[in-house]
Amino acid sequence: MPTMTVREALRDAMAEEMRRDEDVFVMGEEVAEYQGAYKVTQGLLQEFGPARVVDTPITEYGFAGLGVGAAMGGLKPVVEFMTFNFAMQAIDHIVNSAAKTNYMSGGQMRCPIVFRGPNGSASRVGAQHSQNYAPWYASVPGLLVIAPYDSADAKGLLKAAIRSPDPVVFLENELLYGQSFDVPEGEHVVEIGKAxxxxxxxxxxxxxxxxxxxxxxxxxxxxxxxxxxxxxxxxxxxxxxxxxxxxxxxxxxxxxxxxxxxxxxxxxxxxxxxxxxxxxxxxxxxxxxxxxxxxxxxxxxxxxxxxxxxxxxxxxxxxxxxx
Amino acid sequence: MSPAAAKKAPSAKTTASKAAAAPSGLPKEKLLAMFREMLLIRRFEEKAGQLYGMGLIGGFCHLYIGQEAVVTGIQSAAKAGDAVITTYRDHAHMLACGMDPKGIMAELTGRIGGFSKGKGGSMHMFSVEKQFFGGHGIVGANVPLGTGLAFAQKYKNTGHITMTYFGDGAANQGQVYESFNMASLWQLPVIYIIENNEYAMGTSTKRHAANTELYKRGEAFGIPGVQVNGMNVLEVYEGAKKVIEHVRSGKGPYLMEVKTYRYRGHSMSDPAKYRTKEEVEDYKENRDPITTFRKYLEAEGIAGDAAFKKIEDEVKAIVNAAAEFAKESPEPEPTELWTDVLS
Incomplete structure (x- = not known):
């Protein structure tokens, strides 16, 4: 089985899903020309162009809400937070706008969006950049919350998340990005909700x-x-x-x-x-x-x-x- | 606009429209449809107020009475398939989008026949069919959502645009300006409509806005703005027509400030002690949008007492039927508690 880093596995998951479905697009700070603050979106701009790999201003509340609106309007956004610490600015849209759409509409509307980015402690980055939000999001009905460990699960679960009709909070980890693990060859999708x-x-x-x-x-x-x-x-x-x-x-x-x-x-x-x-x-x-x-x-x-x-x-x- | 602002934002042109309602050139049917729409909103809201008083509607209930010309004028200028999103004072927007009054009223009473099966309530209804995207309870949060709807319209090249309604109070939220920035940067087909009813809950515009000319608030982002008289449905319509044309042609977002007034309190529990009775009476007596438009239609010879009576009767029948449906539709089954959380 080939090995790859978690970073590459995440990138491949997004690229494969973008090839499969034109409604999938990626947006966030530095995702396009900079190639990702942690290089997770490396190469996506070159393959898919600026309409589908969208650099945003530093405006988390705004672009999280814009992403939710785009999902309501029929797209499948993958919204990258440079880290989930910054998503604190946007948590209202994750909890109030995205998670409750299905229920508040009596099942009429969906919000197929993925919020992803690194979560938890990194190394020597101080208190404001080092927090695990998993329990926060996992307490919210209407969200799917995923936090993979290795490359195979990172890839397979991110692909499943992008295909999900429900909003997903996808928690990555900066310290794992560079670690290498086996990844099955070919199409690899992992079922959400299984340990x-x-x-x-x-x-x-x-x-x-x-x-x-x-x-x-x-x-x-x-x-x-x-x-x-x-x-x-x-x-x-x-x-x-x-x-x-x-x-x-x-x-x-x-x-x-x-x-x-x-x-x-x-x-x-x-x-x-x-x-x-x-x-x-x-x-x-x-x-x-x-x-x-x-x-x-x-x-x-x-x-x-x-x-x-x-x-x-x-x-x-x-x-x-x-x- | 100050010269300095003009230099920084050359494409932003902001104007306060002072045009009086000129003979519109609109066909009679269209004018009467607009009158009927406003009357339907008024009577629907009055009925909702009654049902609230009877204990059939719970929680929050924000009535639109006094503001009817705003959504009627703008939606009369829109095309079917254009998207609409608004805040919690949303019943009128749903009616103006053509959503069934029965489904709206039944949602207010929390019944299975409501648009959200009774699970959304007054502030949370949607219709994918009519492209109505809520009904949002967090002040200002619908503004980036509307911007995102416009992003999707541009991405899919649908030719449609998004009307994003919010109030003068919401206009102070930071995310509104985050949205303005992205909408202008990416030239999104979105119209930002500030329904300035003079009070953010109980705080007057003068007390909450450093500059009360809200139509100028897009200047820094190069978003042109216009202020129109929201107590006159034709002025709103004419203003909206120009703005819609601009936005639909791909020139990016536009900001409309529509000056209006709400007769009732912010919600049902609000005794409105922050304003004088005289102020409210002045609007009702001298500037009421329905009375004003009726006088115009009479003066232009478009309709007389008999025609108005017919419309009044029709509207009354629709509203009564909606109220009956909302009372008779059963409450959701207990099993509905657990549905629609995830797909």
């Missing part, structure tokens, strides 16, 4: 998503050396959440740890714990633990940043504490 078992195990289930999956796999390797067998589940889609996959694994291992590169309070981890309590209580042999970033704005200083962001050693310690 993936990255590694089978029998002693404990580690649930995560996005960059946290890498930490979970790293921890599972370390723990294997100590004779602890971890099952690693990548949620991939955060709304709708694949509860069945989490509960099936819990039934098998009876222990659950959730790893999340983000704050602990009102997090995806909190939600997984609630699901385990409500629907998997009898399968639990130990409390479910959250392994997350520290509950502080992200500091800049190298040592403090390292202390604030979740790491594999935290996962190892958590697993050991419940075995």
């Amino acid at each position: 993936r078992v990255h590694r089978e195990g029998k002693d404990v289930t580690i649930v995560s998503y996005a960059i946290g999956v890498g930490l979970a796999l790293e921890a599972a390797n370390i723990l294997a050396a100590d004779g602890i067998s971890c099952e690693v589940i990548d949620l991939r889609t955060l709304r709708p959440l694949d509860e069945a996959a989490v509960l099936a694994s819990l039934k098998k291992t009876n222990r659950l740890v959730v790893v999340e590169e983000g704050w602990p309070v009102c997090s995806i981890a909190s939600e997984i714990i609630a699901i385990a309590m409500e629907k998997g209580f009898d399968d639990l042999d130990a409390p479910v633990l959250r392994v997350t970033n520290k509950d502080v704005p992200l500091p800049y200083a190298h040592n403090l940043e390292k202390a604030a962001v979740v790491k594999a050693a935290d996962v190892v310690a958590a697993v050991k504490s419940i075995i």
